Amino acid sequence: MTLPNPTHFHYSENDGVAIVRLNRPDRLNALTFESYAELRDTFVDLRTRESVRAVVLTGTGRAFCSGGDVEDIIGAMEDMPDAGLFEFTRMTCDLIENIRTLEKPVIAALNGTTCGAGAVMAAACDMRLAVAKAKIAYLFVKVGLSGADMGAAWLLPRIVGMGHATELLMRGEFISAERAAEIGLYNRVVEDQETLDALAMEWARGLADGPGMGLAVTKRMLNAEAHMGLGEAMQVEGWAQAECMRHPDYKNIIAGFNEKKAAKESASGGKS
Secondary structure: OOOOOOOOEEEEEEOOEEEEEEOOHHHOOOEOHHHHHHHHHHHHHHHHOOOOOEEEEEOOOOEEEOOEOHHHHHHHHOOOOHHHHHHHHHHHHHHHHHHHHOOOOEEEEEOOEEEOHHHHHHHHOOEEEEEOOOOEEOOHHHHOOOOOOOOHHHHHHHHHOHHHHHHHHHHOOOEOHHHHHHOOOOOEEEOOHHHHHHHHHHHHHHHHOOOHHHHHHHHHHHHHHHHOOHHHHHHHHHHHHHHHHOOHHHHHHHHHHHHHHHHHHHHHHHHO
């Protein structure tokens, strides 16, 4: 299968893992109209790309992503008609929705400063690994906009709780990687880029080798059950787990366990 060849970021694959690397280091990996659209479409394409079972989203240089490009986007929006403004904001939301609804694990490897749209992309991922210098901010109120942008007000309370989410979205201040880990926004903080890249690939490969059906259903349920009562959640989880038990992933893993158990018992019996 031919690899995607995006124009506005770098794409590669390694052992079932797709690496999406933002690649405008001179602009702190700021997003343009074109890169938003290309990222949005890439996360749709990944749904049916059988060679990919997990994704790492990262950046190049000293930033993960500094948000929308001030020159390319902010200036252009000053004279943009209402229909164009909504088309743009809807596109940014589509990108986040496509990351969340991709039923494959997505790991954000935050290599540096993360803010604005970059911070929301990080929140949309399933796990966040970061270097110690990867401060993060949801800056929207600093420029007179709502902190509830691109799904941030949906995502953050589910990750860090309502109190921390309110602080991040209303104050718009940077917090350190240490603080982000303390409140649960970052899963792990490491010292340098090399360690970050290695850890991200280790986690991604481990997930890529896991049960694709089970992981897909886990992500689907995490998205859906936030809106369910306990009774409905129990009904849905019961049905979903039964479906997983019928899937070849489960049957193959159980068969492997049984083979190992039989071999161990045979070896033990031979020694006695």
